[in-house]
Structure formats: C-alpha cells, structure tokens
Amino acid sequence: MGANLILQSRMEELGLTQDELARQLNKALLQITGRPGEISSRTIRNLLSGRHSRPIGRTCAALEHVFGCPVEELGFSAPRSMQRPPEDPVRRRDFIASTTGTAAAAAVPITKHRRSVGMSDVARATASMNELVAADDRQGGHTGLAAIALQGRSRVLELQQRNASDRVRRALYALAAEYTTIAAWSCIDLRELDRAQKYLHESTTFAGLSQDPSTGMRVWINMAMLAYQRRNWTEQLAAAQAA
Structure with a gap:
C-alpha cells in the first residue's frame, strides 16, 4: 500500500x-x-x-x-x-x-x-495576457490588439465550461476582466470611448465574479480614468471612491 x-x-x-x-x-x-x-x-x-x-x-x-x-x-x-x-x-x-x-x-x-482546468491553464492564459500588455506598452492600443484581447477573453470563458475548482474559476474570471480591460484601453487610444465604456462595464462584472479585490480595484481605476477623459466628473469621483 x-x-x-x-x-x-x-x-x-x-x-x-x-x-x-x-x-x-x-x-x-x-x-x-x-x-x-x-x-x-x-x-x-x-x-x-x-x-x-x-x-x-x-x-x-x-x-x-x-x-x-x-x-x-x-x-x-x-x-x-x-x-x-x-x-x-x-x-x-x-x-x-x-x-x-x-x-x-x-x-x-x-x-x-x-x-x-487547472492552474497551469491559468498560467498560460496569464502569460498570453502579459504579452498583450507589453505590446500595448510598445505600440499603444489599436484595432488588432483589441480583437486579440477579446479572443483571449473568449478562450478564458470557454475554459469555465470545464470542471474546475473554485480557486481556478475565480482566477479565470479575473483574467476575463483583465483581457476585457486591455480591449477597452485599445478603444480609448482609438478614441472609441463608447466601446471602451461598454468593455469596462463588462470588466466590472468579471471582476466581481473573480472575488479578487485587486482586480476590482484596477477596473474601477480604469473607469475613473475613462470618466476623466469624457469629462464626466461625477462618474470619475464615484469610480475613484469605489476603487
């Protein structure tokens, strides 16, 4: 034995x-x-x-x-x-x-x-997300980057359909929030602010499902920055307070 x-x-x-x-x-x-x-x-x-x-x-x-x-x-x-x-x-x-x-x-x-699905799947998806962040730092946001970020989000959400522990599910939702935020900031660089707002609202949903405070904080900070660009001072203050 x-x-x-x-x-x-x-x-x-x-x-x-x-x-x-x-x-x-x-x-x-x-x-x-x-x-x-x-x-x-x-x-x-x-x-x-x-x-x-x-x-x-x-x-x-x-x-x-x-x-x-x-x-x-x-x-x-x-x-x-x-x-x-x-x-x-x-x-x-x-x-x-x-x-x-x-x-x-x-x-x-x-x-x-x-x-x-396990944490190794989460690690691979995180590595792909980090590559997008690095690309955004080098080139700024563009249409192709937003599309790739949304594809990454789709792959992460597909993983949610398999057997997984609660820990893995929360990590996948956090990644979905991060991928969606990258797409949002590409839209901001393209001055497509309405699309950016839509994606950030979706990010808040995924961040809530992740139950991860740091992910939620980053999404609300991004919401505050977008509200500043749109000169929506009330929403900027509310998002900053939420963060």
Whole structure:
C-alpha cells in the first residue's frame, strides 16, 4: 500500500483541497445519479493514502467526471463492473461501413471526457495576457490588439465550461476582466470611448465574479480614468471612491 501521488498531483494541478474535491465529487454524483453523494474529506484521505486503491463504482464514476479521465489514469484500479473490454476491430469496421455518418451520430451518442482546468491553464492564459500588455506598452492600443484581447477573453470563458475548482474559476474570471480591460484601453487610444465604456462595464462584472479585490480595484481605476477623459466628473469621483 502506497500513497497515491498521481491523485495528489492532479489535485494540486487543479487547485483542489480535500474538502473541495469531496464537494466536487458529491456534485458529480448528483448530476450522474440524481442523488447527492456522501463523500467526505476522510474518503479523500483514504484515496490519497492508498488505503482505497480500487474505489467503488459510484466513486470511480464521480472521479472520472471531475478529472475528465479514466480512473486508471488517476492511479486506481477500476472495479470489474467498470472495466472496459477490448473492442473487436472487425466488428467496429463492419458497424462503421454499414451506417452513414449522420445515422451513426444519431444512433450512437459519443461521450468524451473533457479535461479539467487547472492552474497551469491559468498560467498560460496569464502569460498570453502579459504579452498583450507589453505590446500595448510598445505600440499603444489599436484595432488588432483589441480583437486579440477579446479572443483571449473568449478562450478564458470557454475554459469555465470545464470542471474546475473554485480557486481556478475565480482566477479565470479575473483574467476575463483583465483581457476585457486591455480591449477597452485599445478603444480609448482609438478614441472609441463608447466601446471602451461598454468593455469596462463588462470588466466590472468579471471582476466581481473573480472575488479578487485587486482586480476590482484596477477596473474601477480604469473607469475613473475613462470618466476623466469624457469629462464626466461625477462618474470619475464615484469610480475613484469605489476603487
């Protein structure tokens, strides 16, 4: 019996504590079975210690749902009820040949595991954002930079659709706010102040969802600076006070 270092590594990658993983697994069981799970942090400790190297089927299904991979890739042995028999390649070829692509898609739904999102994904998105900030420092804002910033925001929001810990979700929302702010300042340089105002309002929403005070402060400072450029002194004062 040895500690499950693979599971420990994946939890660290996703920013999951033992309590958070237990909550995620119970949430997954509710989605899968319609009943809330009863997994506790003690269960997680047993999984990490190696005491439970072959979890029961319900727990395995929840683990696969949260991490987006078979339990074998998490360092566990699947129970017999979940072991996947090898597929007969001849039967598979016969099936594909006997159906059209549309009919096959309609008759046989294909389920894919979606990889969970972790702090390494956040780090990559942050590095891309920092490159945009550096480009803005060198060249100032322009139409292309605003478009790239909005594309970065879209990619970050797409990551929100996958399994993630609360910590990762908050970090992704903070990045969405930062990307949107970059787009706003490109619009300011282009003197498209109405678009800039729209993007900064969107930034305040993402900053609120991030629950990160420093991100919120930066957005409100930007709002105050834009209000100054528009000579809206009342809004400038309110934004500065909010910051």
